Amino acid sequence: MRRRLVPADVEAAVLGGSVFACGGGGWADHGRMLGNAAMAVGSPELISIDELSDDAWIATAAAIGAPAGTTQWEMRGEDYVRAVALLQEALGMPLAGLIVGQNGMSSTLNGWLPAVTLGMAVVDAVGDVRAHPTGDMGSLGLAGSSEPMIQTAAGGHRDSGAYIELVTRGATARVSPVLRAAADQSGGFIASCRNPIRAEYVREHAALGGISLALALGEAILGAAPGGVVDAICGVTGGTILARGRVAEKQVRYTAQAFDIGTIRLDDGAGGKVLHVMNEYMAVDDGADVRLATYPDVITTLDPEGRPVSVGHVEEGAEVLVFHIPKARIPLSSSVRDPSVYPVVEQALGISIAAEALA
Missing domain, CATH: 3.40.1610.10 (CV3147-like domain)
Known part of the structure; x- marks a missing residue:
């Protein structure tokens, strides 16, 4: 090609x-x-x-x-x-x-x-x-x-x-x-x-x-009908909307290791969701600390029109959608199957990643 x-x-x-x-x-x-x-x-x-x-x-x-x-x-x-x-x-x-x-x-x-x-x-x-x-x-x-x-x-x-x-x-x-x-x-x-x-x-x-994959998804977004961007994203990728609600709390700090680390809490009317951030979204838990998504799953915040919202632009009080693609639906490289890459992330976030990622 x-x-x-x-x-x-x-x-x-x-x-x-x-x-x-x-x-x-x-x-x-x-x-x-x-x-x-x-x-x-x-x-x-x-x-x-x-x-x-x-x-x-x-x-x-x-x-x-x-x-x-x-x-x-x-x-x-x-x-x-x-x-x-x-x-x-x-x-x-x-x-x-x-x-x-x-x-x-x-x-x-x-x-x-x-x-x-x-x-x-x-x-x-x-x-x-x-x-x-x-x-x-x-x-x-x-x-x-x-x-x-x-x-x-x-x-x-x-x-x-x-x-x-x-x-x-x-x-x-x-x-x-x-x-x-x-x-x-x-x-x-x-x-x-x-x-x-x-x-x-x-x-x-x-x-x-x-x-x-990125080009095809972008072309689908550009070609989506008005109001149809979220459906286009889900349709092309096979992903789903995991949660929808308002940002209740954002606690993300910059570290000397050039990482942004913390959590974003979402009030979705269903017990809430917690998004764990280390530059990117690495995991999502529900209000009872049950894991719903873990890297290398795709986890992205979208605004109601389907525009991705980066961690830096997430604001308390804003309405967001949490988009999710399970890892089974994307090609995986040897990088994400390497156990040695996870300890630094787990230590920074204080949560498990490897057990779910390597399962």
Whole structure:
């Protein structure tokens, strides 16, 4: 499969990615900036993994930081290009393509600008169909590996003198916190490129077709009749509305590890719901602490018209819908089947995740 991405695909990617963002995954306007910047350079080519030889080099274009808008950050399109260029220089070999670690409001488009600028393809594969808080959760099962990998980062708030570039080498689980610390020092959000691997490994471990899923969902949203967006989202994905009500309480704080962590409580007239947040929605409990949904399920807040509402824009008193896709309905990568990625999340949230995620 080969598909030339065109300007209309930018909005489809942003809208579809916003649902898979699960309350995080960057910012819609940032995604539009990345997509439009790519289109100004040329037409990125989206290809399936089968278009590449097994030994072709692929890396993950990503952004690191807390997406709830609680910090002073700056990230330009050129930062994504620079991060990829730094990795390619460190590798000493040309990259054939880029994947993304997750779908999201902007992260679905993370690879478009560096790919078209540097002459490589956008590969239709993701480390995770939905957005997640840590780089390890999109690392295609490499989080527990001791094999040294290359990870780079570039970006930062220029007026504060917070621009940073770095090239790191080491085991993924050891290096990922270093890049997250760099994100915090840069203003809370930084571009990265990480983990160059062969296409054969991507084929075996990624969630294949993940970008096409976001594009198809976005196209359905754009084509929905007035008042029919929620039905369109549910129809295309097979998801359902888990709850509907008003936000009774929001307790989310920013941490020095560049995470937004806390809970959002919903009064739905049925005992209430609690949404657990670590950058993204990671779990939903009912009022009796019975688990209703857990990562890697898709968990997203929508407004009554069907527009995704990020954690940063959820306000107490607002009416929201909780949209849910069970993990059985989405492609799963080796990342989400890796037990080593869950302890840091469970410790931060104080709830169980792995038992449900790995079941």
